[in-house]
Amino acid sequence: MQDIRKALYVGSRSDGKLIQRPMSPHLQIYRSRLSMVLSISNRITGVVATGGAALGVFWLGAAAKGPKSFEVARKVTGNPVGQLMLVGWLASVVYHTVGGIRHLIWDSGYRYDKAEINKDGPVAVGVTAGVSTALAAGLLAVACGRKRARAKVGKAS
Template sequence: MQDIRKALYVGSRSDGTLIERPMSPHLQVYRYRLSMVLSISNRITGVIATGGAALGVFWLGAAAKGPKAFETARKVTGNPLGQLVLLGWLGSVVYHTVGGIRHLIWDAGHRYDKEELNKDGPVAVKVTAGVSAVLGIALLCVAGRRRHARAKAAKVS
């Protein structure tokens, strides 16, 4: 069965002849490009970063509330799932920051040619991966050393 609805409107060419034009392009029309995916990802990571900031406020609130509440927050952030969520938050904040820097450069009127955009996309992905990996490993090492120091102190007492 054929869909009888039309997503077209009647427009006119510059010579005055009538033509049917699409009302809005659909995703099937576009060819996916890295710049398109990165733009959508920048928006998604902005939402994730905001949600992670709410988790940060929860953690700070638990620290302010007292040792019992803070220990609960540490249990949540200390288990593997909690650490995975924190690493995802870290990656999204780093990517959103890199995307923000790209947009700042574009707003200044630089690197806006098609060739430059296509070159900058993979660079943004690599920078995000590198910075996220370095920060994630550093944070996991610090957490491991603190856990080791707490275990050592517990043995002594």
């Protein structure tokens, strides 16, 4: 038998007869494209968003448990590493939402040509960056405002 490891493997038909089937191309075969990277990123951000949601549930649980538990949760989310993780979670949720909207449009039968997909990729990245930045800035402004309000209350008493 000849060496078929190059691009074929031995499979079987439904009647049991052995046949040679082509192997799926590997990532080394394809040239990396933005749409390919965005597709992989959409799956990764789905996992990150789910993990962040679990952390959000723990945070809410700490709030429900009492002041001591909530103070620990605030220390975790209040330090720079915790805040960086929250911004990453926010960006992953936004990107996963944008990717989901793109897929919904494709499933509706629109913008599914290769040229349109390639044009929409940078738009998706830009929308993600803009919305994530706006949300992070808004949350930072709220946090700074609350910190100032607490400082005023502390000075008044």
